[in-house]
Amino acid sequence: MSEAARSKPTAIPGGLMLMPCKPGVCQECARDHTPDNPHDAQSMYYQYKFYAQHHRWPTWKDAIAHCSEEIRTLWEQALRERGAWTEPEPAKKTVTPKKRKKAGATKR
Numbered sequence: 001m002s003e004a005a006r007s008k009p010t011a012i013p014g015g016l017m018l019m020p021c022k023p024g025v026c027q028e029c030a031r032d033h034t035p036d037n038p039h040d041a042q043s044m045y046y047q048y049k050f051y052a053q054h055h056r057w058p059t060w061k062d063a064i065a066h067c068s069e070e071i072r073t074l075w076e077q078a079l080r081e082r083g084a085w086t087e088p089e090p091a092k093k094t095v096t097p098k099k100r101k102k103a104g105a106t107k108r
Contacts, residue, residue: 012052021045029063038064038075041086061087 009017021030029039029046039046041063050058060079064072079085 010049010052012048013055016048018045018048018052036067036071038067038071056088059086059088060084 007020009019012018021027025032026035026039028049029041029043031040031043031046033040038060039058039062041047041058041060046063047058050056050062060075064075067075076085
């Protein structure tokens with residue numbers, strides 16, 4: 001990410017602005033971790049930045065999505081053992097409304 005892009009605030013729904021995190025930390029979650037490790041799903045910075053991009057709150061499944069399968073498996077197992085595992089709710093089906101009959105229409 002360029003220095004110019006890093007220095008711009010991110011607009012968040014509701015009229016809030018998220019200021020950039022400090023240089024030298026993960027630009028997604030504002031924590032100091034290696035790129036192969038998960039983002040911090042509990043970081044306020046990560047939560048609001050994710051919400052601004054995806055219009056929903058992040059879960060641990062989102063935070064580990066960029067990791068290798070091995071790392072994802074280890075983290076999911078550890079979080080499940082502690083009762084802390086979270087993942088997005090399944091998408092709700094879109095209900096298609098039935099067409100209404102015109103008023104006064106009769107069957108023949």
